[in-house]
Amino acid sequence: MDTLEVKNLHVAVDDEDGHQEILKGVNLTMHTGEIHAIMGPNGTGKSTLSETIMGNPKYEVGEGDILLNGKSILDWPVDKRARAGLFLAMQYPAEIAGVTNAEFMRAAINARRDDDHQISVREFIKKLDDKMALLDMPEEMAERYLNQGFSGGEKKRNEILQLLMIEPPFAILDEIDSGLDIDAMKVVAKGVNAMRGPNFGTLIITHYQRLLNYIVPDVVHIMMDGRIVKSGDAALAETLEKEGYVGLRDELGLDVPLTDDTDIPSGKGEA
Amino acid sequence: MAFGPKQLDGAALAAAYADLDHSAWLTAQRQRAAEAYSEAPWPEFAKVSYHAWPLFGTGTAAGVTYPDGLPTSAGVIVRSLLTATDADLAPFKDYLFKQTGPTDRLTAFHIAHLNSGVLIQIPDHFHSDQPVVLNTRLLAGQNAHHHVLVVVGSDAQVTIVDRYTGEDGAASADSVVTEIVVGENSQVNFANVDAFGSNITAFIRRHATVAANGVLNWTAGVLNDGNMLADTSTDLVGTGSTADVKVVALATGKQTQGLNTRVTNIGRQTTANILQHGVILEKAALIFNGIGHIVKGARGADAQQENRVLMLSRAAHGYANPILLIDENDVKAGHAASVGRVDASQMYYLMSRGLTKDVAQRLVIRGFLGAVLTAIPLPTVQQELIDTIERKLIHGQTVAHQQN
Ligand SMILES: Nc1ncnc2c1ncn2[C@@H]1O[C@H](COP(=O)(O)OP(=O)(O)OP(=O)(O)O)[C@@H](O)[C@H]1O
Numbered sequence A: 001m002d003t004l005e006v007k008n009l010h011v012a013v014d015d016e017d018g019h020q021e022i023l024k025g026v027n028l029t030m031h032t033g034e035i036h037a038i039m040g041p042n043g044t045g046k047s048t049l050s051e052t053i054m055g056n057p058k059y060e061v062g063e064g065d066i067l068l069n070g071k072s073i074l075d076w077p078v079d080k081r082a083r084a085g086l087f088l089a090m091q092y093p094a095e096i097a098g099v100t101n102a103e104f105m106r107a108a109i110n111a112r113r114d115d116d117h118q119i120s121v122r123e124f125i126k127k128l129d130d131k132m133a134l135l136d137m138p139e140e141m142a143e144r145y146l147n148q149g150f151s152g153g154e155k156k157r158n159e160i161l162q163l164l165m166i167e168p169p170f171a172i173l174d175e176i177d178s179g180l181d182i183d184a185m186k187v188v189a190k191g192v193n194a195m196r197g198p199n200f201g202t203l204i205i206t207h208y209q210r211l212l213n214y215i216v217p218d219v220v221h222i223m224m225d226g227r228i229v230k231s232g233d234a235a236l237a238e239t240l241e242k243e244g245y246v247g248l249r250d251e252l253g254l255d256v257p258l259t260d261d262t263d264i265p266s267g268k269g270e271a
Numbered sequence B: 001m002a003f004g005p006k007q008l009d010g011a012a013l014a015a016a017y018a019d020l021d022h023s024a025w026l027t028a029q030r031q032r033a034a035e036a037y038s039e040a041p042w043p044e045f046a047k048v049s050y051h052a053w054p055l056f057g058t059g060t061a062a063g064v065t066y067p068d069g070l071p072t073s074a075g076v077i078v079r080s081l082l083t084a085t086d087a088d089l090a091p092f093k094d095y096l097f098k099q100t101g102p103t104d105r106l107t108a109f110h111i112a113h114l115n116s117g118v119l120i121q122i123p124d125h126f127h128s129d130q131p132v133v134l135n136t137r138l139l140a141g142q143n144a145h146h147h148v149l150v151v152v153g154s155d156a157q158v159t160i161v162d163r164y165t166g167e168d169g170a171a172s173a174d175s176v177v178t179e180i181v182v183g184e185n186s187q188v189n190f191a192n193v194d195a196f197g198s199n200i201t202a203f204i205r206r207h208a209t210v211a212a213n214g215v216l217n218w219t220a221g222v223l224n225d226g227n228m229l230a231d232t233s234t235d236l237v238g239t240g241s242t243a244d245v246k247v248v249a250l251a252t253g254k255q256t257q258g259l260n261t262r263v264t265n266i267g268r269q270t271t272a273n274i275l276q277h278g279v280i281l282e283k284a285a286l287i288f289n290g291i292g293h294i295v296k297g298a299r300g301a302d303a304q305q306e307n308r309v310l311m312l313s314r315a316a317h318g319y320a321n322p323i324l325l326i327d328e329n330d331v332k333a334g335h336a337a338s339v340g341r342v343d344a345s346q347m348y349y350l351m352s353r354g355l356t357k358d359v360a361q362r363l364v365i366r367g368f369l370g371a372v373l374t375a376i377p378l379p380t381v382q383q384e385l386i387d388t389i390e391r392k393l394i395h396g397q398t399v400a401h402q403q404n
């Protein structure tokens, strides 16, 4: 069993308004075999958390630690973290002209293997065919340039295809359901469920409880204003769907401005 | 011999080559070039100061070999320039030194000192799936002044691959000048790959003319390691003629590569496309001058160009310099140019899947060069180019790591 721990994580970015703290002490522990979900209002720091775990150099860790199997990975560059077992399905994947999808995935698989055990073309094609069939992807997507001109939905599917090809121990899926029609969402859920098992753990970031009907999580976390404010089982997502973030905030007595705050003036000591 | 001799002694040169030349006409051409030399201007390569380069090597012995011999193809005439007699030269005389006459100092020196060359004639109506492949190896320590003429008749369709490698070893100053004639209604796919070592300083000039409704698809791979100038020019003479010129260049070490890629629209309804993609490593400099010239009377002409340079090190120098000269009103013209670095978000994305920085960088670069590489007509040549680029990139990355 592998373990990923986030301890008291504080993260800032530098933008035109100066140094801005986005994560203000996040704590989270997950193991392979578990499915976690994170929900939370826009701009609350969910993507910041995923990018920081993955090692995006734009984000600066001020305090706290990230540990993979007990070892701090904060000093590791993104590629080392990836080879150690982390995967991030990104909210906005990059487009790369001139590099085919297939050639990229083969390079990604081989990056995890030593020179004497590179995947054979035959084995690779077989695996690719299987996974693409599972995700209802047309064969020619393999020979297209990486994400170049892909529709929003195609990009999401392609992120899941990479997940299935690479088979990492831990995957963070950042809004893998956004912009998907209902059938596509089911296909993506089918892909993730195919990975489910004792050697795979995932952190699913979503705004919609609906995805969690298809991929039922073991733990649901609610994130607000840079912290995890509540954790619970799958039922928590349903409560949230009904009551919204305002209800939860007031129940917890938090001082957090929310976009649907119309009748409550945001100020100190509202609770 | 920096800056070259002030003048050339035509009579002495004629005497020196009289035994080698099998044609009196050729010897007379040398003499004419030698006489033009002292007054001829330096060829213009904007932003490249090459005057102190050792470009003026001499020697009567051939500076090249042909590892696979000269190409043979049914119906195609192939001659070696120096052993051609006046009679052998008959089909070529109307074209030889016509596009690349002794009008600049380096070409004049080249003609005066020619020590090897190949003449190829593709007849009218020629059609073949088999490419004509000419492999040429520049010898170490032996200055080559090598001239190639390819004359393609009318209504023909042909793929020609002109490939240069070099022998490592002693230094030499070489010139390679190529003339290409595309006849009416002919389609010519011409690919040249120049890949020789740092021991060779080179002046490379290739010039094509395209007759009415002719199509020239030109791909050039510029992968030399030494200082070099390469002028790749096309005149669209005939009505409705087209040139599509794609150049890929890789500059490494401390070398300077200066490239002029030019298309001149002369005839009406002519279409020109230039695409140049280059990558610079280490302390190298790469200059792309893209020159689109539409002359008066070329009504309905279209001249487009794109010049892009990627720099992989802080010490690299890159220029992408589009030059548009338009002397006619009823035309279309456009250009795009950029000099930049590898996109950080692309690198992050690739590395987030476990690719090392070096592998990710090579993949992004290969993608960047792909637009030109995929246009190379012969898969084996294409693969060879990809392999050479890969090898040079790995070498450049290794050097960069050692310096850090
Ligand atoms: N690179 C950056 N530069 C400047 N600000 C940033 C950067 N990344 C994130 N932020 C800011 O940090 C805050 C949190 O952003 P983040 O993308 O983590 O939110 P999120 O919870 O994923 O939101 P959403 O649900 O809309 O995807 C936002 O205010 C955002 O503008």
Ligand SMILES: [Mg+2]
Pocket: A046, A047, A048, A091, A174, A175
């Ligand atoms: Mg987000």
